[in-house]
Amino acid sequence: MQVPELMNTSDAPITRSIPSGNHQVLEAVLHASILDEHVGHLYERLRGVCDPVFNSFEEHEMVFALKTGEGPDILVHFRRKLSQEPTLWHCRYVGTPIPDNGNLFAICRQSTDSIVYSKDLMEFVKSIGLRLEYEFVARGKVFTFGPIKILVFKTFTTEKIGTYSKDNLKPLLESHLVEAIIPIENEDGPKYSKQLKDFCDQLAPLVHFRKIDYTQRARVPY
Amino acid sequence: MHFFRDSCESLRYRTEGVSLICAKVIELSPFTVQDWSGKASFEVNIDLNISLGDCAFFLLSLIKNQFVCERVTVIPEQLLEVARYLRMAGVAWVLEVKEPLKSIKEKVTKLGGVPHKPFHVDYLNYKPTNSQTSISPLGLFHHSNFPLSSFLLGTTSTEGKQVRCVADRGIDLILPKLKAGLTPEHAGSFECNGMEYTYRDFSIRVGVASMANSTTKGTIVEIEFRPTAYITACLGLLVQFTNELINDGEKRYPKYVKQRRTLYTALDTVQQYKDIFTDMRRRTAVVTSNTSST
Secondary structure (H helix, E strand, C coil), X not given: CCCCCCCCHHHCCCCCCCCCCCCEEEEEEEEEEEEHHHHHHHHHHHHHHCCCCCEXXXXXXXXXXXXXXXXXXXXXXXXXXXXXCCCEEEEEEECCCCCCCCCCCCEEEEEEEEEEEECCHHHHHHHCCCEEEEEEEEEEEEEEECCEEEEEEEEEEECCCCCCCCCCEEXXXXXXXXXXXXXXXXXXXXXXXXXXXXXXXXXXXXXXXXXXXXXXXCCCCC | XXXXXXXXXXXXXXXXXXXXXXXXXXXXXXXXXXXXXXXXECEECCCCCCCCCCEEEEEEEEECCEEEEEEEEEECCCHHHHHCCCCCCCEEEEEEECCCHHHHHHHHHHHCCEEEEEEEEEEEEEEECCCCXXXXXXXXXXXXXXXXXXXXXXXXXXXXXXXXXXXXXXXHHHHHHHCXXXXXXXXXXXXXEEEEEEECCEEEEEEXXXXXXXXXXXXXXXEEXXXXXXXXXXXXXXXHHHHHHHCCCCCCCCHHHHHCCCECCHHHHHHHHHHHHHHHHHCCCCCCCCCCCC
8 A cells, every 4th residue: 555655844954944934035145164173163162152952964955057048047956855755855046146335244145945845856857947067965063043044064975976875975175164144134235244244253263254256256067 | 613634743834723633642741742743732621531651642722823632532552653644635526517607606505515715726837938948848836725835737748757846835936037948828827716615524616717817718626525635445435426416417537547546645636627727728718608706
């Protein structure tokens, strides 16, 4: 007898969340990195400063591109919890950063999110014309400080496409990536990005957060 | 009063009605239970002869945004896993009827159906922007019985594969970003508006289907037998009930009978609407003077 598929909401990735009903969010983001050997200190620091509850995560993200005739490709991110069956995916479209008139302390951009339940995601993305650009597995911890979310994770790539078991995963760098995000309300970029920057400055000199304009750098495919 | 079968996790999203959960007692004060999905706490205002570690069915009513337990039935622990599969998703049959809306509504009310709430189904087809690419058309559906969800159904490919996804409403905002690949075709969009009636274990939805917000295309009836999601368990009853309700001499069968599947899901309901809308589009517009909405 066929067993019913029970979709458990806890199968959804925890690093990306959708505050109820709010699928389109303007967010401010800052990045930093820290060598593997010092991550322990960063965790201690974050445990002291942030909210008491923090979580570990291991998630697989695939980034697809839709080739447009003219202009840059449209990128769509699909993220899932690296567990048994890949059925619950967090789909995200990240907009281009809003123009900075010198009063923004972080990269501010629009993010549109959706949770998609699909038994065969590859079939779905293929039929809408998306091609895989790159993928990675992120393993680390997520902390919160009120509305601010801090992710500390290490990126891995798989040596064998399609399998993501621990033996096939190879680390990409000898450091962890740190990402700090805050949702912006009332389109007040300067206020919330300043709030984010002030919090991030507390973590110096361990990590130095920077406003990295990733759109200017050439994407190196790997 | 609407009755739901929930898990500890899905209780959080329940805003009305009476819920039934099956869980194990893990704490007595505050009264907390746990099942396969998570934990839940609620008020208990009856004399409970239950101890820590017992498994039971709990009938919970939502009173002033708080769940209150009204009835408890203790079960042996071995049944906890079995209870997990007793889910409340109905089996529905969606069909098009030739008669006008008013006449089918009369039949439902004569039977004893009580109007519950309005219902609405809409369908928007996304077509490939360029005909040369390997992009296939995609249908985006919404059904008022699933207010937070969006359904995506593609066309069945030659290999028999079909895109079938359930997503939340955020996907409605992401799809337009892919306009380089898919463009919405509003001229071919469909809508079905009407009323939902409850009659015992059945939910009967009758509505008028219209294309591109203007042309009326026909009347659609959706009959859902709520207690089970196992098709084989209720197919006979569903077919007999529907044929007797419509009572126009024609004996019908739902198309999915041929597929010989055991479980029914919300996507199957939406697929039936898609098939009907596709048929309607192929035919010429039906203009009947007495399909007035009430």
